[in-house]
Amino acid sequence: MVSVAVLGAAGGIGQPLSLLLKLNTSVTKLHLYDIVNVPGVAADISHVATNSEVKSFLGPKQLADAVTGIDLAVIPAGVPRKPGMTRDDLFKINAGIVKTLVEAIAENSPRAFIAVISNPVNSTVPIAAEVLKAKGVFDPRRLFGVTTLDVVRASRFVRDLRSNVDAASLRVPVVGGHSGTTIVPLVSLASSPVELSESEIKELTNRIQFGGDEVVKAKDGAGSATLSMAYAGARFADSLIRGIKGESVVEPSFIALAADPAGAEEIRKLGAGDLEFFAVPVELSDKGVSRIVSLGAEPSAFEREAIAVAAEALSANITTGVNFAKGA
Ligand code: NAI
Numbered sequence: 001m002v003s004v005a006v007l008g009a010a011g012g013i014g015q016p017l018s019l020l021l022k023l024n025t026s027v028t029k030l031h032l033y034d035i036v037n038v039p040g041v042a043a044d045i046s047h048v049a050t051n052s053e054v055k056s057f058l059g060p061k062q063l064a065d066a067v068t069g070i071d072l073a074v075i076p077a078g079v080p081r082k083p084g085m086t087r088d089d090l091f092k093i094n095a096g097i098v099k100t101l102v103e104a105i106a107e108n109s110p111r112a113f114i115a116v117i118s119n120p121v122n123s124t125v126p127i128a129a130e131v132l133k134a135k136g137v138f139d140p141r142r143l144f145g146v147t148t149l150d151v152v153r154a155s156r157f158v159r160d161l162r163s164n165v166d167a168a169s170l171r172v173p174v175v176g177g178h179s180g181t182t183i184v185p186l187v188s189l190a191s192s193p194v195e196l197s198e199s200e201i202k203e204l205t206n207r208i209q210f211g212g213d214e215v216v217k218a219k220d221g222a223g224s225a226t227l228s229m230a231y232a233g234a235r236f237a238d239s240l241i242r243g244i245k246g247e248s249v250v251e252p253s254f255i256a257l258a259a260d261p262a263g264a265e266e267i268r269k270l271g272a273g274d275l276e277f278f279a280v281p282v283e284l285s286d287k288g289v290s291r292i293v294s295l296g297a298e299p300s301a302f303e304r305e306a307i308a309v310a311a312e313a314l315s316a317n318i319t320t321g322v323n324f325a326k327g328a
Contacts, residue, residue, distance in 0.1 A: 002241050003029035005070045005112075007101050008077025010034035010041045012226035013117060013233065017076060020234035022048045026241045033057040033066035034077070063101070068108040071244070074146075074237055075101055078118040080224040081216050087120040087179040088317070095324045098124045102131040110137035113240060113288055114144065117233055121145040121178040122314055123321035125254055126277055130325030141288035144240070145254030147183075147279045148232035149225060150174040153211040154185045157204055158194055165194065173281050173295060174208070174252050175267065176310035177317065183209045184310050188300040201302065243284025250293050254279040263292030270299065271307035277318055278311075 004021055008014045009032035021027050022045050030052050032042045042056030057066035067073060078094035081087065098118050105112055114132075118124050125145035132138035154172035159165045171191040176184040185208045187194060187201055196204065207214075215225040239249045256277055257264035264272070264280070272278045281293040299307070 001028045002026050002072065002244065003031070003070045004237065005031040005033060005067050005073045007033045007066070007073060007075045008118070010037040011076060012080065012223050013076040013229045015041055016227055016230035017074065017233045018045055019048070020230055021074075021237060022050055022052060022054065024234070024238055024241070025050060026238070026245065027052050029070075030054045031057060031066045031070060033063060035059055060100075063104045064108050067101075067105045067112070070105075070109045070112050072113045072115065072237065072240065073101075073105050073109070074115045074117065074233060076117040076229070076233065077101060080226075081119070081212070082221055082223075083216055085216075087212075088123070090119050091123055091320065091324075094118045094120070094124060095127055095321070098127050099131055099325060102128045103135070106132050106135035106137050110135070111139075111142070113142045113244075115146050115233070115236060115240070116144065117146045117229065119179070120317060121147065121254055122182060122277075122317035123324070125256075126318045126321030127325045129256055129277075130322055134325075139288070140256035140259040141290075143256060144236070144288075145178060145277075145279070146233055146236050147174060147178045147252055147254050148236040149229050150178060150183050150185070150208060150211075151252055152228065152232045152235070154187070154208050157207050157211070158187070158190070161196065161200060161204065162194060170194075175279050175281075176307060177277075177279060177314045178254055179317070180209055180313070181306070182310040182313050182317070184303060184306045186295065186299050186303050188303060189295055189297060198302075205302075205306065240284050240288075243290070244286045246286070249284045250281050251284065252279050252281045255282060255289055257292070259289040260292040263294070266294055267292070270295075270304060271311050273311055275311060275314055275318065278314070
């Protein structure tokens with residue numbers, strides 16, 4: 001019995017994500033919320049022959065009901081990038097949207113797990129944390145920035161270089177944040193060894209960091225990644241749900257490192273320093289983050305340098321989010 005709300009359900013990500021969640025047999029209730037078009041999306045998805053109940057919630061007056069009685073809120077609400085825009089350019093609009101949505105969750109389902117997709121994740125997750133702290137309900141183990149698309153791209157792009165790799169099972173830990181050089185794929189620590197030259201690793205890292213731009217450019221003004229993001233969002237939600245049900249599942253996610261202070265020591269020493277938030281591989285359970293999973297070995301010198309670069313940019317992104325939430 002898992003109740004999930006998708007906030008921003010009528011959007012480019014929201015629609016296919018809601019469809020994939022309707023196919024997830026662990027989801028028993030699906031609340032779809034948006035400020036436009038959501039009754040049609042919900043009516044359409046509700047005809048899919050799985051047992052979950054789908055309900056539509058339209059506009060701010062129905063927001064409280066949309067997030068009442070839910071176990072997990074997935075948030076793809078907001079505006080996406082157009083060519084030439086960075087994820088930080090989205091900040092002004094999406095910051096306010098995420099703040100409003102998380103306030104409603106804090107007031108109506110304070111124990112719900114929250115998975116933030118809306119960009120810039122490096123700043124919207126700190127905003128969500130501040131909102132939850134202000135409401136007195138912040139549990140760092142229950143708040144996630146969804147970075148799964150970076151992980152998905154890493155596996156797929158390695159496969160583009162080595163056709164003997166299975167893209168579906170290869171896991172590349174991706175740490176740091178979720179924009180440009182804050183995205184740090186640790187290819188040297190992939191779940192099975194991948195033999196790549198130094199120049200291939202550099203190009204691969206750059207492609208994973210800026211993979212979103214390939215989609216923004218190809219869509220030519222019609223938005224950013226939606227279908228691959230819906231797949232990634234549904235995979236993260238499914239991992240969390242399986243964790244809640246007692247399976248041991250590991251996914252990287254952008255979290256407050258306070259979720260597991262002892263487990264965070266390794267990544268702090270590697271370059272995260274005293275940052276409050278960082279993407280790390282986490283084991284999921286009914287508490288949310290049950291622990292930060294050790295990387296198992298030292299990243300390469302190239303990767304350690306990339307972590308240092310990421311940490312510097314992340315620090316500014318986090319501060320931007322915290323200041324916004326505090327009205328500073
Ligand atoms: P979209 O514009 O197609 O859909 C956004 C939806 O949010 C629309 O249906 C809109 O009506 C809704 N919305 C706007 N204000 C709202 C509010 N106050 N409350 C509820 N819903 C509201 O955009 P798309 O392509 O679905 O992207 C959504 C977000 O996801 C963007 O911020 C984008 O940058 C981000 N994104 C994140 C990725 C990640 O890896 N975390 C990857 C790709 C996109």
